[in-house]
Amino acid sequence: MTEQDSRCGVVAIIGAPNAGKSTLVNQLVGQKVAITSAKAQTTRARMLGIALHGNTQMILIDTPGIFSPRRKLERAMVSAAWEGTQAADAVVLLVDPIKQRRHELEPLVEALSKRPERKILVLNKVDKAKKEPLLELAQELGAKAEFSQVFFVSALTGDGVPEMKDELAGMMPEAAWMYPEDQVSDASERLLAAEITREQLYRQLHEELPYDSAVRPESYTQRADGSVEIRQQIVIGKASQKPIVLGKGGSRIKAIGEAARTELAEILGQKVHLFLHVKVSENWDEDREIYEEIGLDY
């Protein structure tokens, strides 16, 4: 496609943890690229999805949560999130109208109102939200920052998403595509693989899993027989947490690895050999190397 008849640009999606950013990115791309989980703050790395719409390519930046940073890890997430909006051709402010506390939203909308990028306001989870408070919230936020459009969507069911995608595509500048058509995600496969294991950790350990855990990609090797060998390290903060992750006779980690392997094989379309091991590393969230591996600036 030539530059004359194609469009290409960057869309930054910002919003509170659990607003539904990952779910929305998956809808826009049409394939699972970002990990959804009911637990807040799961998107640590900045995952990139690529959505296509006619002759338009949209590079989606799925930014980590940018609310009330307390620890170093959270502060790094905030700066990554704002950095993400700098090169954007459009900014989507995604709001969960049911759970979002308004006083937390105000500083963000204020910061946004000072930014030059074109913005759209997207109120998510309309499948669950009541209509009246929804309209009220849209009006209230619209008065605080200039949004070129407001959309009411359900990222879960896809309701309202095509209209929103249409509008976003129109906001992209005329330019040649940055990525080949078949490349739906720029997130490296090894990072995606680590995210999938981390999602299984959350799913299978629920409340037992401490927040200060991470999955580090160690190696990703294509084997001659067409399969892929993936090695990952599960990093935890305290030795006392190790038996929780391992389970009785190693049963828990085996189940986590099995579920992650099955999902990965499906996404990658090839046979996967997944090797997990647990490493105890106190204060890992102050460790520069781990930040770089999971895609954040230290």
Ligand SMILES: Nc1nc2c(ncn2[C@@H]2O[C@H](COP(=O)(O)OP(=O)(O)OP(=O)(O)O)[C@@H](O)[C@H]2O)c(=O)[nH]1
């Ligand atoms: N009912 C309903 N639930 C939704 C909708 N969109 C997302 N969710 C749910 O909200 C939760 C959070 O969604 P995510 O997509 O993981 O949210 P996120 O904003 O990426 O969260 P972080 O990774 O913490 O930044 C998940 O349980 C989703 O299934 C929606 O439109 N309707």
